[in-house]
Amino acid sequence: MGVGLGTAKLPHRLNPIRTFVDAKVKWVRDPYLDFAVEREKNLHQALSFKNQILFQSESNPSKSKSLSLSLASLLKPSLNLSTSSSKFFLRYPSFFSIFHPASALPPRVKLTPALLSLHYQESAIHTSLPHRSDAVNRLSRLLMLTGATRLPLYLIDRLKWDLGLPHNFVGSLLADYPDYFQVCEVEDVSTGRKELALELLSWREELAVSELEKRTNQSKRIAFPMCLPKGFELEKKVKDWVEEWQRLPYISPYENGFHLSPNSDQAEKWTVGVLHELLWLLVSKKTQRDNLFCLGEYLGFGSGFKKALKHHPGIFYVSNKIRTQTVVLREAYRKDFLVVKHPLMAMRYRYIHLLNKMPKTNRRKSLVVE
Structure with a gap:
């Protein structure tokens, strides 16, 4: 799309047209970060089902907090999903319970009391003033x-x-901040269609300070932290290039x-900075x-993000886990632990513990009549 950032172009003098050295940077598996990804397997899907079941009950209060298997x-x-929804529910009996309504209607799925308890605790975080302020600032x-200060x-x-x-962030969060946000229309340049x-x-100038700038208390000579896994060594010519690039x-x-030459190392450092902050x-x-x-x-970086991930394995890791x-x-x-754990991540770890917990009485193959 090629949108520029909202502030004026900066007169950066150092814009050498040097491309990345002709050397292959191999991908090396990091078991700790792989585990950090893999332990959340199916969590997003399970919580999406939870939200859908609760949304159905909110839109029709006369119905119980359940969802028909056919709709699921x-x-x-x-x-x-890599399996059917019914098999998914049976796999996680601490989250979901399948039952036959007494009226002989098709089977339905409902949430367990333990899952509902965690949901209400998570909702308390979402509705708390500190978290709402944090979410608004991050958004x-x-x-x-994006520079244009808008995004589809x-x-x-x-x-x-x-x-x-939150699941319904437009209605439950943004509606309370009319002085900050508005929903508008933008045109998709590839299709010509209007998008919300x-x-x-x-x-907000006070927010326009990157995480790296906050840490170093300076704005120009900043190097990215490099965390290469044990046993991983860059080729010498790659290492020399990275060291010069960091300076x-x-x-x-x-x-x-965007005024920088797209093939310059300076442009790549700015692109890595955008990706890092994101x-x-x-x-x-x-x-x-x-x-x-x-x-x-969409923002006009083209293959810039792809090159950043390929060239800088000490900054970014790409895991191939969970399909x-x-x-x-x-x-x-x-290792596999977040250095700074957000309250919502603490809740997600509790969800993960419940997701993998098997009830003392395993009813995976039984359908309760209610």
């Missing part, structure tokens, strides 16, 4: 990273889980870098690679 099966493609910073809702929806936004987008109404001026991801905004400091590529393509590719910000983890 329609959600399988959107949730990327504002995401929109500021479908792209925000892709990142909703990773940003820690979220726009930040005014630039280039740091351009804030909230500044305009991942830092996420509560788990990771997201599916396709989410980043879709966002990067997808997940990009992890290395410095955010010590």
Whole structure:
């Protein structure tokens, strides 16, 4: 799309046209980060089912907090399930309970009391003033990273889980901040169709400071933390290139870098800065690679994000676990643990514990009549 950042172009003098050295940077498996990804297997899908069941009950209060299996099966493609919805529910009896209504209607699925208890605790976090302020700030910073301070809702929806936004964030969060956000229309340049987008109404200068700038208390000579896994060694010519690349001026991801030659090392350092800041905004400091590529393509980075992941394995790790590719910000983890754990991540670990817990009386193959 080629949108520029909202601030004026910066007169950065050092813009050498040097491309990455002709050397292959091999991918090396990191078992700790793989485990950090793999332990969340099926969590997103399970919580999406939970939210759908609760949404159905809210839209029709006369119905019990349950969902028909036939309706649940329609959600399988959107949730990327590898099995049928009924088998999915039976696999996690601490989350879901399948029952036959007494009226002989088709079987339905409901949430267990233990899952409902965790849901209400999570809801208390979402509705707390500190978390709402935190979510609004992170969403504002995401929109500021786009430069145009607006982003199609479908792209925000892709990142909703990773940003820690509530299920119905437009109605439950944004509606309370009319001075910050508005829903508008943008044109998709590839199709010409209008898309609903979220726009930040005014630039918030106090938020336009990247995580790296906060840590170093400076804005120009900043190097990215490198966390290569044990036993991994860069070729000498790659290592020399990275060391020189690290000494280039740091351009804030909230500044305009599109005036830089796209094939320059300086442009790549700015692109890495945008990608680094984006991942830092996420509560788990990771997201599916396709989410980043879709966002990067929309913002006009082209293959910039892809090159950044390939060239800088000490900053970003790409895991191949759980039937997808997940990009992890290395410095955010010590082994498989988050260095800074967001309250929502603490809740997700509790969900994971319950998800994998088997009841003392296993009723996986029984259907209760109610």
